[in-house]
Amino acid sequence: MSTSELSLGIEFGSTRIKAALIDSTWKPVASGSYTWQDTQVDGYWSYPLEDAWTGLRESMRSLIDDYRNSTGAAPQIAAAGLSGMMHGYLVFDEHDRLLVPFRTWRNNRTHRASTELSELFQFPIPQRWSIAHLYEAILNSEDHVPRIRRLTSLAGHIHYTLTGKHVLGLNEASGMFPVDPATLTYDAKYVAMFDKILEKHGIPYRFLDIMPEVVEHGTGAGTLSEQAIKDFDPTGTVQAGLPFCPPEGDGGTGMIATNSIRPRTANMSAGTSAFAMVVLEKPLAGFHEEIDVFLTPDGKTVAMAHSNNCTSDLNDWVTMLTAASSALGNEVSMSEGFSALLPLALEADADAGGLTVIPYRSGEHLTGFADGVPLFLRSSDARFTPANLMRAHLFSALAAMRIGLDVLREREKATVERITGHGGFFTTPRVGQQLAAAVTGCDCSVMETAGEGGAWGMALLASFLKDGDGSLPDYLDRVFADAAVSTVAPTAKDLEGFTAYFVRYKAALGAERAAVDAGMNKG
Known part of the structure; x- marks a missing residue:
């Protein structure tokens, strides 16, 4: 392996910051990670930016140690790229000072702005999007708004x-x-509309004055500066001048990691949140509150069904059950807990035996919740078994996303025949894949790289910058030419079981509403 052919990807995920290093054959050769968790600040889900920098340094430190331990040499990185959780609200003044704590994608506090902008644009503006956060701050007369000089994402x-x-x-x-897929920059007609809003409210700048420039992949997007080295690599291994590709969102890296950027391809990322993305052949006939419309990393239009809540509640249950096992004298690790418990879902009753989970750690826009409370419900005659508990959690992790997929199928007559999954949901062999097939109602494929995640996808984009060879779809076809792929079709039993479960899930939203209205989400 030539050390000069290494490419680095770093992703700031919702629960983990991960760095991945790949070689010229696109295989992972070293990795590092750092665990972090969001908290609520002034009613908003947030992360301290200092934690992001700590996580970056620690991920890089462990990646470089990993590479040294396996090769005996220091890595010489040829290109790098950053990705992270999409959307949210990060605003800075003229001195690059943060004006309000980071407001993440997880917040559902922009309903008025989202509704008004969607109606004005006749284009869906979800509550998570940065423009919705900005307009909501304007509507609320937040005093920091006139001082904004830079609006951006975490990456x-x-x-x-x-x-x-x-x-x-x-x-x-x-x-x-x-973003206009024809011009590959912010849509001019919507920019003009929003500038009129800024003018109406007396805001002393125009929209494009504060927004990042949009840069296509294969184009350099800057190099590591001398003064930033200590923030990037505490070991001093990486030198100034390292080329960076444009920073991306975790939705984009999921598409890259599953080779799903050509029209008619579909992929699903499932971890802290769940989202299914379908690359469109033609624009949607209308706009739907449940569906995001954005672009692939090379500029094709995508329809996405996104749910805020996926595996966080399941993780809490496995943590509790693992601790209970240890308290009873059977010491097991978290990894062993997941490996032992999740496969039980395949032995469960098809409909999870009368158990129902609403896994809303935060609000869920697809079902109309600004806040959430994790709920576990069972009927008096339910079969309360570990297997049914796991199946209920795995079904519910994707159930809200299914609502968005139904909108695509029923209102837009979209065809989704096969979906490629990646992320933590698919780490345990076959389990997530089989249940995802039942929930989505289509074949579910998983590549051997499914557990590598977005950092690996970002490393592929950095490698594309380094190689500078042809189109991005053609480049990915070469990357995945020999990839091992397994595909599972939904069984009639699983489809019938999820249909019954989905009826209970939607009925249980009344209990969720009562719990939220009672203030149970406030501890």
Whole structure:
């Protein structure tokens, strides 16, 4: 392996910051990670930016140690890229000072702004999107708004600090504000409309003054500056001048990691949140509150069904059950707990035996909740077994996303014959895949790289910058030419079981509403 052919990808995920290093054959050769968790600040889900920098340094430190331990040499990295959780609200003043704590994608506090902008644009503006956060702050007369000089995403901010470039890739930018697939920049007609809003409210700048430049992949997006090295690599291994590709969103890296950027391809990412993405052959006939419309990293239109809640509640249950096992004298690790418990779902009753889970750690826009409370319900005659508990959790992790997929199928007559999954939901062999097939109602494929995640997808984009060879879809076809893929079709039993479960899930939303209205989400 030539050390000069290494490419680095770093993703700031919702529960983990991960760094992945790949060689010239696109295989992972080293990795590092750092666990972090969001908390509520002034009613908003947030992360301290200091934690992001700590996580970056620790991920890089462990990646470099991993590479040294396996090769005996220091890595010489040829290209790098950053990705992160999409959307949200990060705003800075003229001195690059953060104006309000980071407001993440998980917040459902922008309903008025989302509704008004969607009606004005006749284009769906979800509550998570940065433009909805900005407009909501304007509507609420928040005093920081006139002082904004830079609005960006988490990956965009880290990239800016490391390189001095206020830029984003196409996928990430299109999750902040609509991007025109014809011009590959912010849609001019919507920009003009929003500028009128800014003028009406006396805001002393125009929209494009504060937004990152949109940069296509295969184009350099800056290099690591001398003054930023200590923030990037505490070991001093990486040198100034390292080329960076445009920063991207985790939706985009999921598409890259599953080779799903050509029209008619579909993929699903499932972890802290769940989202299914379908690359469209033609624009949607109408706009739907349940469906996001944005772009692939190379500029094709995507329809996405996104749910805020996926496996967080399941993780809490496995943590509790693992601790209970240890308390009873059978010491097991978390990894062993997941490996032992999740496969039980395949032995469960098809409909989870009368158990129902509402896994809303936060609000869920697809079902109309600004806040959430995790609920576990069972009927008096339910079969309360570990297997049924696991199956109920895995079904519910994707149930809200299914509501969005139904909109695509029923209102847009979209055909989804096969979906490729990646993320933590698919780490345990076959379990997540089989149940995802039942929930989505189509074949579910998983590649051997399914557990590598977005950091690996970002490393592929960095490698594309380094190689500079042809189109991105053709490049990915070469990357995945020999990839091992397994495909599972939904069984009649599983389909029938989820149909019954889905009826209970939707009925249980009344109990969820009562719990939220009673203030149980406030501890």
